[in-house]
Amino acid sequence: MAARREVEIVALHASPVHAYEGRPSDGPRPDPGPVSQGHVELRAGLGIVGDRYFNHPAHRNAAVTVLAAESLDPWSVDPLVARRNIVVRGFDVDSLPRGTVFSLDTGDGPVRFEVHRQANPCAWMDVVIAPGAFKGLRGKGGIRTVPLDDGVLRVGRAALDVVGA
Template structure:
């Protein structure tokens, strides 16, 4: 994973250049810095966002995880497919206990409903 200033999201396909581009549902994985802070507290050690293998990190607020929920990032509409389960690789990449700390805090896997650019600093609209 490499941090970038912006990405192109393509409706029905995902993030252009991502290994999941063109997959049926796993277009974008989304996490929250608030949830990462909670995971860090639960683990008692840092859970760095760049090592969680997620595509997008929101500055604040909880990521919706109920299938069908929609969020808007910049001009791109995303729809939640499922809760993102923590990857076992997290314990290797981050350290022991990282995957458990991310349980129920891993964000969501979303499909892209509308094409556009997502850039650092874009406005985010969450349901509710």
């Protein structure tokens, strides 16, 4: 039984490098180019084309991260600072248990994702968001997923369907 929700994709993030490496006190390393995307291309089982985790064996079941924008509301920050690939407003993605399949459709057809685990926040959140964000995002840091379909997602209105577990 599917449960459809109208949501908004407020940010899409894809970067060829991991900016939050090393000691948080040293600050993030700069991205080589724009990380905010108007649209992203997904490949089944591989992730987002052009992202640092695309086709990376260690991240096959966690290549695409999804975050609820509401998790960042207490800090009024750019949703890209959390470095999650897809930031949606209007649905609590952290409530989806492991094994759940959901889809997002921004007009180019649905892209299904399977939830594999939580995307726990790290100590970098206290540096790039605000002191206390690391603790404040526990249990609200998003989810790690694998795309089950090839497709395209765009910033803007979207339909989210929880397909099943």
